[in-house]
Amino acid sequence: MQAILGSPRRLQLHLIAWALVGTLLALLARTGFGVTWPQALAFGVPLGLLAAPLSLSALFLARAMPLTRTATWRVGVSAVVASVIAASVWASVGRWWWKVLERMGVPADAASSPSFISLLMGFGALAYLLSVTVHYALQAVEESTALAQRELQSQIAAREAELRALRAQVDPHFLFNSLNAVSGLIAPDPERAREMVQRLADFLRSSLTLGAVPRIALERELALAASYLEIERVRFGERLRVRIDVEPGLANVMVPPLLLQPLVENAVRHGIATCLEGGTIEVEARRRGELVWLTVTNPRDPDGGRRGTGFGLDIVRRRLSGAYGTHAALAVEPSSESYRVSITWPGGAGLTEHAPV
Amino acid sequence: MRVLQSPLRVVIVDDEEPARLAMRQHLDTVGDIEVVCECANGFEAIKAVAEHKPDVVLLDVQMPKLDGFEVLEVIGRDVPVVFVTAHDDYALRAFEVHAVDYLLKPFSSQRLREALERVRSRQAAVAVAPTVLRAAARRPGMPLDRVIIRDGTDVHVLVVGKIDYVEAQDDYVSFHTAGKSLLKEQTLSELETQLDPRRFVRIHRSFLLNIDRLAKVELYAKDSRVAILQDGTKLTVSRSGYQRLQQLL
Numbered sequence: 001m002q003a004i005l006g007s008p009r010r011l012q013l014h015l016i017a018w019a020l021v022g023t024l025l026a027l028l029a030r031t032g033f034g035v036t037w038p039q040a041l042a043f044g045v046p047l048g049l050l051a052a053p054l055s056l057s058a059l060f061l062a063r064a065m066p067l068t069r070t071a072t073w074r075v076g077v078s079a080v081v082a083s084v085i086a087a088s089v090w091a092s093v094g095r096w097w098w099k100v101l102e103r104m105g106v107p108a109d110a111a112s113s114p115s116f117i118s119l120l121m122g123f124g125a126l127a128y129l130l131s132v133t134v135h136y137a138l139q140a141v142e143e144s145t146a147l148a149q150r151e152l153q154s155q156i157a158a159r160e161a162e163l164r165a166l167r168a169q170v171d172p173h174f175l176f177n178s179l180n181a182v183s184g185l186i187a188p189d190p191e192r193a194r195e196m197v198q199r200l201a202d203f204l205r206s207s208l209t210l211g212a213v214p215r216i217a218l219e220r221e222l223a224l225a226a227s228y229l230e231i232e233r234v235r236f237g238e239r240l241r242v243r244i245d246v247e248p249g250l251a252n253v254m255v256p257p258l259l260l261q262p263l264v265e266n267a268v269r270h271g272i273a274t275c276l277e278g279g280t281i282e283v284e285a286r287r288r289g290e291l292v293w294l295t296v297t298n299p300r301d302p303d304g305g306r307r308g309t310g311f312g313l314d315i316v317r318r319r320l321s322g323a324y325g326t327h328a329a330l331a332v333e334p335s336s337e338s339y340r341v342s343i344t345w346p347g348g349a350g351l352t353e354h355a356p357v
Numbered sequence: 358m359r360v361l362q363s364p365l366r367v368v369i370v371d372d373e374e375p376a377r378l379a380m381r382q383h384l385d386t387v388g389d390i391e392v393v394c395e396c397a398n399g400f401e402a403i404k405a406v407a408e409h410k411p412d413v414v415l416l417d418v419q420m421p422k423l424d425g426f427e428v429l430e431v432i433g434r435d436v437p438v439v440f441v442t443a444h445d446d447y448a449l450r451a452f453e454v455h456a457v458d459y460l461l462k463p464f465s466s467q468r469l470r471e472a473l474e475r476v477r478s479r480q481a482a483v484a485v486a487p488t489v490l491r492a493a494a495r496r497p498g499m500p501l502d503r504v505i506i507r508d509g510t511d512v513h514v515l516v517v518g519k520i521d522y523v524e525a526q527d528d529y530v531s532f533h534t535a536g537k538s539l540l541k542e543q544t545l546s547e548l549e550t551q552l553d554p555r556r557f558v559r560i561h562r563s564f565l566l567n568i569d570r571l572a573k574v575e576l577y578a579k580d581s582r583v584a585i586l587q588d589g590t591k592l593t594v595s596r597s598g599y600q601r602l603q604q605l606l
Contacts, residue, residue, distance in 0.1 A: 172443075173443045173444055176443035176461070176462050176463065177373070177376070177443045177462060179462075179463045180375070180376055180379055180443065180462035180463040181373065181375035181376060181379070182375075182463075183379045183463045184375040184376060184377070184378035184379030184380070184382065185375055185378065187382055188378060188382075234375060235373045235374075235375060235376070236373065237373075237374050273372075273419065273421060274421050274422075275421055276398055276421045276422055301421060301422060303422070303503065303514050303516045
C-alpha cells in the first residue's frame, strides 16, 4: 500500500502514468474510429484516469499473494481472472462514456462495433496485467530495501553492543593492583582499606550498569571517571593529581557511556605511571557552538618511548562514528612532555534530552 | 636443632606505596627477613643493590623510567630477583632471564615464603648471559626503544632517537649522542639486531648510523666514501655499508 498511497508524490506519479495510458488510448481511438484529437482525448484521458483506482485491486492481489509464498500458476490464474473482470468493468464504462460523448458529435456507430469492445477489453486487460507486474516489482524492491535496512540497523546495534561490552570490561590489572593495595592497607590502616573496597565496589557497579544503556548524562560519566581516579590516587598517592573543569550547563548533555573512561585510564597508565614525580591529569569540557568538546590531558615521560597499542582510542573512535557519524571526532595531540586527547560530538538541544539511540 | 641462619636481606622495589606496605607485612609474616631498603623506582633499586648487596630483590615490573626488566639488565648478574607484578603476561620473559620466581599481585604469604625458600636453597645464582638479559629488556617482537647504560653507580636511559651513531670498541659499544659518548659492554652486531633496521644502518664494520642524522655521503677516493652527519662528524662508509645505505634510502 505504501508503494503508491504512501505519499502524495507517489499518488501523483501513479495518476500521471494512467493519464499517459489514457493518451495512448486516445491515439488508438483517433486512428481506429476517425475522431478529432480533442474528441479522442476527451474519451481516452478520463478513461485512463478511471483505471487508476481500478488498478489498485492489482496492488491488493500482489499483497494477498506474495510470489515467495504462492504457487506461480495460482498467481497467474488469479491475475488473468482479475484482469478480465477489471477490463470488463472498464470496457462497459468506456462504452457508456462513448455514448455520452456521442451527444457532443462523436461518431455514433463506433461504440457498437465488435472491434471497439475488443479493443477496450484487450487494452484494459493488458494494462491491468502490466500494473500487476509493476506492483510485484515494487513489492520486491521495497522488501529488499527494508531487509537491507533492518540488517544494517541490527549490525549497528550489534557493533555498538559489542564495543560497549568491550569498554565495560574493567582492566584486570587495575583490579589486581587495587586489590593488592587493599591487602597492604588492611593492617596498618583498616579505615582506608574499607574505604578503598567501598570505592572499588561502587566503581564496578557503575561501570557494569552504565555499560548497558545507550546514552548517559555527561555528569554521570564524569562522576565515574572521578571515582576511578580516586581509587588510583590510593595507589599513586601524591603522584596523581586531578583537575576537572566542566563549563556550567553541560551536566545533562548526553554521551555514549564509558567514552571518557578509556581516556582517563590511558592518562594514568601511559602518563602518570611513567613519570617519577607524577603530574596532573586535566579533564575539561566546553561547549563550542553545537558541539561539546571534552579533553583529557596528561603529562608523560619524554624519555618514555613506550606507548600503548592504541586499541582503547580505536574503540572510542569507532563508537563515536557509530553514534554520530561524521559529526563527532577524536583528535590526539602528543608532545614530548604531554599527551592530549580531545573528543567533540553534537550535544545540541535535541540531544540533551533522553534521546533514543 | 635449627641450623643457624642469618636473616635473608631483602630489597623491595615498587613505585606504589600500598604495594610496598603489603610486601612488608607479608615479609613480617614469613619472618627471618631483614628489609635493607625500600625503593620507589628503578634508579633507587640499582643504587640500593650496589650499596647493600642484598640476598634478593623483590622487583615490580611496571615502573616509571626504568621498568623491572631494565633494572634486571643492570643488576641481573649480581643478585637474584623475584618479580612481583599484576601482569601474568611477563612470566615467560621472567623465566628466560632466570628470575628466581614470579609472584602475581595480590599474593599470599605462603606463596612469598615459597619464593624466598627458592632463593635460600639456590646454591649459586645461575649465571645468565648478558645477551639474554638484554633481549628480555625489550618488548617481544618490538625494536628496542631505549638503551640502559650503567656508568659507575649512575644509570643512563638513552632513547634510541637521541643516538647519533654507535661505534664498536672491542667488547664495548660507544653511543654517541649530542657530542657525548657512553660506553656499554655489548657487541655492535648484537645491538644491530635489537634496533629498528629502518632507522639504524650498519655503514661500516665499526659504525651503526642513525639515518636521521645523515646529511650527505661524499666520495673521497675510488670506492671509498664518507658519511657526513648533521653536526659535521665524518664516518667511513664501507662498500657493503654503502649498499645497505642505498637500500634504505
